[in-house]
Amino acid sequence: KNQVEQSPQSLIILEGKNCTLQCNYTVSPFSNLRWYKQDTGRGPVSLTIMTFSENTKSNGRYTATLDADTKQSSLHITASQLSDSASYICVVSSQTGANNLFFGTGTRLTVIP
């Protein structure tokens, strides 16, 4: 069964600190993995995409990693800012199927001053 699990469910950190969010998946055959940021009351926005051959990709203070062997991805946020407070959703695409997108339940990050 194609599933995406994220941890932790929620996280509170102090402004300026780093944090890492996890995504484990069982989606097969794997195509790509995206991390989305969703501000409260808004639609999700893509942060980064990881394909099978990519191990690490950065987007400013966000760095995503992918281990296709263990089917794990992480999103590392450096020097957190108050504006990083949001839900971060992991979405994994399979190569087959009419609807080939599988969503995690997200990690709710709160950055406090």
Place this chain on the structure above:
Amino acid sequence: DTGVSQDPRHKITKRGQNVTFRCDPISEHNRLYWYRQTLGQGPEFLTYFQNEAQLEKSRLLSDRFSAERPKGSFSTLEIQRTEQGDSAMYLCASRLSGGDTGELFFGEGSRLTVL
């Protein structure tokens, strides 16, 4: 702005009433998706269209739900005889078909509250 737009952004209705949401995708995108999202959860797939054809519907989409995409442009999602359990954010997203790496662009969502 040429992003995905949804209307209305907020809807409060009484149980038993019908509601309709509209989604205007990015103009060149031929795939359009509807998702439902409740507090603290990720988006749950409801249905999707390729052009005007509705290709898949989730089991979540009961008989009270219907979606259309006439002429392959905008889409509507109608909920008949609303129930309190229908209260959620309804998200629309669009993307280009072909290729597996196409980004899904989301609208801001339509938040439904059923009293």
